Amino acid sequence: xxxxxxxxxxxxxxxxxxxxxxxxxxxxxxxxxxxxxxxxxxxxxxxxxxxxxxxxxxxxxxxxxxxxxxxxxxxxxxxxxxxxxxxxxxxxxxxxxxxxxxxxxxxxxxxxxxxxxxxxxxxxxxxxxxxxxxxxxxxxxxxxxxxxxxxxxxxxxxxxxxxxxxxxxxxxxxxxxxxxxxxxxxxxxxxxxxxxxxxxxxxxxxxxxxxxxxxxxxxxxxxxxxxxxxxxxxxxxxxxxxxxxxxxxxxxxxxxxxxxxxxxxxxxxxxxxxxxxxxxxxxxxxxxxxxxxxxxxxxxxxxxxxxxxxxxxxxxxxxxxxxxxx
Amino acid sequence: xxxxxxxxxxxxxxxxxxxxxxxxxxxxxxxxxxxxxxxxxxxxxxxxxxxxxxxxxxxxxxxxxxxxxxxxxxxxxxxxxxxxxxxxxxxxxxxxxxxxxxxxxxxxxxxxxxxxxxxxxxxxxxxxxxxxxxxxxxxxxxxxxxxxxxxxxxxxxxxxxxxxxxxxxxxxxxxxxxxxxxxxxxxxxxxxxxxxxxxxxxxxxxxxxxxxxxxxxxxxxxxxxxxxxxxxxxxxxxxxxxxxxxxxxxxxxxxxxxxxxxxxxxxxxxxxxxxxxxxxxxxxxxxxxxxxxxxxxxxxxxxxxxxxxxxxxxxxxxxxx
Numbered sequence: 001x002x003x004x005x006x007x008x009x010x011x012x013x014x015x016x017x018x019x020x021x022x023x024x025x026x027x028x029x030x031x032x033x034x035x036x037x038x039x040x041x042x043x044x045x046x047x048x049x050x051x052x053x054x055x056x057x058x059x060x061x062x063x064x065x066x067x068x069x070x071x072x073x074x075x076x077x078x079x080x081x082x083x084x085x086x087x088x089x090x091x092x093x094x095x096x097x098x099x100x101x102x103x104x105x106x107x108x109x110x111x112x113x114x115x116x117x118x119x120x121x122x123x124x125x126x127x128x129x130x131x132x133x134x135x136x137x138x139x140x141x142x143x144x145x146x147x148x149x150x151x152x153x154x155x156x157x158x159x160x161x162x163x164x165x166x167x168x169x170x171x172x173x174x175x176x177x178x179x180x181x182x183x184x185x186x187x188x189x190x191x192x193x194x195x196x197x198x199x200x201x202x203x204x205x206x207x208x209x210x211x212x213x214x215x216x217x218x219x220x221x222x223x224x225x226x227x228x229x230x231x232x233x234x235x236x237x238x239x240x241x242x243x244x245x246x247x248x249x250x251x252x253x254x255x256x257x258x259x260x261x262x263x264x265x266x267x268x269x270x271x272x273x274x275x276x277x278x279x280x281x282x283x284x285x286x287x288x289x290x291x292x293x294x295x296x297x298x299x300x301x302x303x304x305x306x307x308x309x310x311x312x313x314x315x316x317x318x319x320x321x322x323x324x325x326x
Numbered sequence: 327x328x329x330x331x332x333x334x335x336x337x338x339x340x341x342x343x344x345x346x347x348x349x350x351x352x353x354x355x356x357x358x359x360x361x362x363x364x365x366x367x368x369x370x371x372x373x374x375x376x377x378x379x380x381x382x383x384x385x386x387x388x389x390x391x392x393x394x395x396x397x398x399x400x401x402x403x404x405x406x407x408x409x410x411x412x413x414x415x416x417x418x419x420x421x422x423x424x425x426x427x428x429x430x431x432x433x434x435x436x437x438x439x440x441x442x443x444x445x446x447x448x449x450x451x452x453x454x455x456x457x458x459x460x461x462x463x464x465x466x467x468x469x470x471x472x473x474x475x476x477x478x479x480x481x482x483x484x485x486x487x488x489x490x491x492x493x494x495x496x497x498x499x500x501x502x503x504x505x506x507x508x509x510x511x512x513x514x515x516x517x518x519x520x521x522x523x524x525x526x527x528x529x530x531x532x533x534x535x536x537x538x539x540x541x542x543x544x545x546x547x548x549x550x551x552x553x554x555x556x557x558x559x560x561x562x563x564x565x566x567x568x569x570x571x572x573x574x575x576x577x578x579x580x581x582x583x584x585x586x587x588x589x590x591x592x593x594x595x596x597x598x599x600x601x602x603x604x605x606x607x608x609x610x611x612x613x614x615x616x617x618x619x620x621x622x623x624x625x626x627x628x629x630x631x632x633x634x635x636x637x638x639x640x641x642x643x644x645x646x647x
Contacts, residue, residue, distance in 0.1 A: 014466075022467055029479040141636065145629040147579055149586055149598075150621040153605040161611050168607035251466075259470040263583055267605055277471075278587055281478045289478065293471050300468045 011308055015301045022297045023075075027068050030286040031060075075294065081287030083280075091291045094276065097180070099295060101171060102261050102272035104183045105191050109257065112192070113199035118246075120200065121207025122239055128212060140208070143201030148260040152194050152267045159190060166190050169268035191264050198260065199253060206249060210242035217241070250307040254300060350564050353641045360637035363630035370627055374420030383411040385418035385595035394613060403619050406604065412619050418595035419620065423627075426512055426591070427577040434516030435523040435573050440566065442520060443527025444554045448535055458528070461521045469518045473580070476514045477589040484510045504594035511590050515577055523569050530562055568638040575631025582624055597624050 046054075055061055062070075074081070080091035124136040160168040172185040183192075214220060215238060223233045265274035273292060280288035354360050373380065382401075388408040395405040403412035446457040488506040491497075534540060535558070543553050584590035585598025600620035603609075610617055 018463055018466055021463065022472070025472070026475055029475055141632055142629060145632045146625045147583070147628060149579075149583055149601055150625045150628075153601065153610055153617050153621060156605075156607070157610045157614050157617065160607070161614070168610070255468060255470070258468050259583065262470070262474075263586065266587065269607075277474070281474065281587065281589055284478075286479070289475055293468075293475050296468050296471045301466070304466055 008309055008312070011305065015305055018301060019294075019297055023072060023294055024068070026290045026293045027071060028064075030290045031064065031067065075291070080291040083285055083288050091288050094288070095273065095291055095295060098271060098273045098276045099299075100180070101173075101270065102265070102274060104181065105188055105195070105270075105272075106257050106261060108183055108188075108192050109195040109199060110253070112196045113203055113253070116196070117200040117203030118207055118239070118243070121204035122211050122234065122242070124204060125208040125211035125215065126234065137205075137208075140201045140205040143197050144205055146198070148194055148198065148263045149267070151197065152190070152264055155190055155194055156268070169270070171270045171272070187270075191268060191270060194264060195257065195260050198256070202256075203246070203249065203253070207242060207246065210245055211238055214238045214242045244311075247307055247311040251304055254303050258296060258300065350641060354637060357637050357641075359633050363634040363637070366626055366630040367634065370420050370623065371424050373417050374422070374424035377417045377421040381414040381417040383414040385415045386410065387414070394616075397615075404615060406613075406616055412616065415595050415600055416597075416619055416623060419597045419600060420623075422508070422585075422591050422594050422596045423578045423581060425508055426515070426581045427574045429508070429512035430515040430519055430577045431570050431573055433512060434519035435570055436566075438516060438520035439523025439569075440527055440559075440562075443524035444531055444558065446524065447528035447531025448550065448554055448558070450532070454528075457524065461524060464518055464521050470580070470583075473514045473518060473584065474587065474589055476517075477510060477584060480510060481507065481589070504591055507591050507593070511581060511584065515580055519573060519577065522573065523566070526565055526569055527562055530565060531558055534558055534561060564642060568635070568642060571631065571638060572635045575628060575635070578631070579624075579628060 060067065071081075078092055080095065083089050083091050083094055086094055120136075121140075124133070124140070127133055127136070156168055159166045166189055167187050169190070170187050172187045173180040174185065175181075176184075220233060220237055223237055261272065262274035262277055264270065265272045266278045269275065273295070276288065277292045279285070280292065388410055389405065390408065392401075392405055393407055395401055397404045401411050401413065403416070405411055406415075442457050446454045484506045488509075531554075540553060540557055543557055548557075581590055582596065582598040582601070585592075585596040586602045587598075588602070590596065590598055597620045601617070601624070604613070604616040604620065
């Protein structure tokens with residue numbers, strides 16, 4: 001088990017390293033790039049003295065590495081700076097309620113994607129060679145190809161305008177047991193549907209290929225030869241083995257969700273972190289942009305870490321090779 | 327972006343047989359789906375390349391007496407809120423897609439990806455380690471967010487650099503033509519876009535570098551650059567074709583998405599601009615036809631790239647499926 005521990009440890013050490021690199025890059029971009037950083041902060045009618053005072057106050061005349069240390073230690077203590085767009089409001093007061101909205105529907109989408117995608121992909125693989133095969137492959141590739149940027153306006157047109165079943169956008173939160181939850185309202189259906197369609201199609205497509213690969217394996221032939229029924233073969237041998245490579249898919253899935261959320265929220269006017277990113281870029285609100293990128297990177301890293309470590313525990317082959325190499 | 331990366335992952339792990347170029351193409355063209363996808367891609371890209379010749383109007387030519395016109399013989403797809411010809415805007419948008427994806431594929435996949443992959447695979451050891459760790463790091467950050475922040479923050483800087491260049495060289499109109507944005511977007515996409523190609527090339531070089539003919543060339547005193555360029559690179563053309571196809575689709579989508587968010591191409595037509603202007607609850611309600619034009623083209627393009635990518639993967643690794 002020593003090898004496994006060192007693998008997990010090495011993987012853990014990578015997280016702060018990557019976050020450090022991301023934070024340096026975003027910080028450098030945020031401080032060096034905009035020539036008018038303080039002018040934006042101060043507003044259009046500020047006098048030169050005011051601007052100089054803000055510069056001094058915010059420590060912008062300090063050496064850049066000191067500025068970075070100040071920024072990061074503030075960030076770690078939960079002080080993300082002040083928003084320009086929401087004048088005077090602290091970024092941390094805006095970002096967390098918005099992150100919560102985005103997380104709500106993203107978690108729903110992830111769950112639905114796996115619950116629907118895995119059986120559908122397996123089912124499609126078991127029907128190989130029948131008339132359903134081209135139909136299911138075609139459906140998967142079609143829905144996996146249509147990006148959120150295209151599917152959301154089209155779904156909006158169909159369900160909100162033509163059929164009138166769903167609202168055209170927005171987000172409606174209600175307090176349930178002291179927590180603001182918006183997932184149970186009609187507004188949540190369109191975003192969840194759009195992202196789930198994309199996710200399910202991609203996952204089912206990949207799952208189908210994996211199951212077909214596993215069906216070719218000797219141990220499946222052995223199981224059949226010893227007279228096992230089809231059902232235990234599929235559930236116990238095929239699906240479990242086909243699922244292993246799927247874990248690596250999680251990373252792509254998460255990256256796609258981040259991209260998808262920004263576009264989706266912009267299109268539908270959902271006040272999550274994606275719309276916040278869009279607004280902040282539009283109003284050159286650099287403190288907000290930097291906080292969003294860093295928080296995004298942290299969430300992404302944590303999710304990848306969970307996937308990687310879980311993967312090692314699921315697959316004994318990786319565990320063994322990690323132990324062997326250590 | 328995930329589909330292309332996924333398929334690239336499949337390519338990396340699947341055992342790829344070297345297939346001669348001729349048989350490779352013939353097998354591909356025997357598949358009607360692949361042929362249809364190629365035709366669609368070539369039509370859209372061809373329209374983009376020929377935009378100055380075939381677009382009936384300029385993309386920003388407004389006609390305020392003729393707004394929201396229905397399709398007619400003059401305006402085949404009608405006009406928008408400012409009386410701009412929708413078909414012309416589509417054609418000019420395709421040009422933007424061609425330019426960005428071309429620049430990114432050449433800069434990111436071919437120049438960065440292939441050379442780093444070759445170096446990494448051939449000179450195993452420390453160099454390889456550094457390159458692959460950087461690749462790992464790039465894979466484990468939320469790429470889209472970083473491209474977003476790079477474009478949002480550096481735009482003003484790049485603009486002013488281009489204006490300075492205009493002053494020095496005396497070439498006018500560079501900064502206004504949208505060139506700075508196109509340049510910045512391609513560079514940002516290239517920085518994150520070389521990893522797939524580099525990994526693929528590296529894995530192939532690793533398996534080929536101990537091949538007898540490479541050992542023979544080395545024994546005869548061929549230099550490393552010569553072995554890489556004359557003996558290894560030609561073996562990789564098929565793989566490079568597949569990766570480039572997948573990359574083209576991913577880059578096209580990234581360009582449209584970033585432009586939609588207002589940080590990509592500006593002062594130039596783009597499917598992203600069109601969707602941004604024609605989407606939204608009011609527009610979808612009042613003028614759905616406007617929205618269908620860019621969305622259907624983008625969907626068709628993405629579908630074609632995915633279908634072609636599937637077909638190419640199938641042809642190269644026939645065991646799958």
